[in-house]
Amino acid sequence: MRRYFLALLLTGLLWNKLANAQSLKTVVDKALAFAEQQSLLMARKYGHQPGVLPRSFEAGKSTVSDSRWWCSGFFPGSLWYVYEHSKNPELLSFAKLYTARVEREKFTTDNHDVGFMLYCSFGNGLRLTGDSAYQAVLLKGAESLSTRYDPKIGLIRSWDHNKNVWQYPVIIDNIMNLELLLWASKQPGNAQLKKMALSHADKTIKHHFRPDFSSYHVVSYNRQTGVPHKKQTHQGYADDSAWSRGQAWGLYGYTYLYRETREKRYLDQAMHIANLLINHPKMPKNFIPYWDYDAPVQADTPRDASAACIMAAALTELSDFVGADTKKKYMEVVEKQIRTLASDEYTAKLGENGNFILMHSTGAFPFKSEVDVPLTYADYYYLEALSRLKKRL
Secondary structure, three states, X not given: OHHHHHHHHHHHXXXXXXXXXXXXXXXXXXXXXXXXXXXXXXXXXXXXXXXXXXXXXXXXXXXXXXXXXXXXXXXXXXXXXXXXXXXXXXXXXXXXXXXXXXXXXXXXXXXXXXXXXXXXXHHHHHHHHOOHHHHHHHHHHHHHHHOOEEOOOOEEOOOOXXXXXXXXXXXXXXXXXXXXXXXXXXXXXXXXHHHHHHHHHHHXXXXXXXXXXXXXXXXXXXXXXXXXXXXXXXXXXXXOOOEHHHHHHHHHHHHHHHHHHOOHHHHHHHHHHHHHHHOOOOOOOOOOOEOEOOOOOOOOOOEOHHHHHHHHHHXXXXXXXXXXXXXXXXXXXXXXXXXXXXXXXXXXXXOOXXXXXXXXXXXXXXXXXXXXXXXXXXXXXXXXXXXXXXOOO
16 A cells, blocks of 8 residues: 555655646746747848847837947847747748848957857858858957957957056956857867967956856956956946846856866856856846846845846756756756746736837936836847757757
8 A cells, every 4th residue: 555655645746746847838938939020020120121120119119229339249140040930931031131241340440349240140151051151250259359469468358448446457257258269179270279369267266256156247467467456346336246147157167168178177167157157146936037146135126137038048958967966956056947937927018019029127227227128139039048948858
């Protein structure tokens, strides 16, 4: 009799596990289906406006940019992700159209965001179509980005402004742009690009991160000595605070650095950051962080859905590289994030929210810019997280 009840219990537990897995799959499938509808509305809205790319929806008005804005590659990239799962030919046409609007950035040498601009758009386009013209754009873009590397300092310079404050500023966001260099380094004659990328990654570990593995936003280096002379924030709560999106950039960056190099120091770094974020005392139960982990928490303190999306995409991939117990912990966090983001609390209604998918992100709180609004990069990393999760369910 005991064996019968034990077998019944185990069967029930197995059934519950399968039911939960199917339930999450349903959440992901519905989220991708909604994304297709909402993205088509957005694409149709600006399709006949040359050079226009969606940016946000603030105070009841849509905001857009041209390709020069650092976010320009995200909407084209989102279209590629939605097309990947829907195979809708109209989406393919729009993905190509909006990707072409970013092409001129392959010549950009005055900022570090070329990786965001091109790898999210042309990179996904190349992955899904194999178009050699896309490969050529990416190679030229990597060459342009590499001009911002100073071998004396060993890092890629982020910004050229505020020269009276910063000599050679590097922001944590810049870790994301190394993926373009690592991809390009696999092409004949480009081995030096990998050396640049790894030098930047290693010096960022050394100088950007604190003992608890939280990160500064901006580190400025002395141009003569290559040693940091300032460590501060630009978009966070305070110089010594943990700006939420910045922490997510670090997690994502060192995860793909491990994927591309299999160097254990990058896996260790990613896991340390993940542990900090998952166990942070100010991390909400649904794992959608406040805009800064050290900001005072009140009823109206903004969340940052974009930070959660980046974190979910990163943890889903990082779970492939760790032991079973850690993988389970990571994926439990991802599931909570995705279920929350896919709920009515964070997902817009069809045709609303400026045709963006998600609500409640924070761009630059100290400047009162893009606070509690949709953001194009929140949608992009949400779709990437959904795509990665779908392949694992």
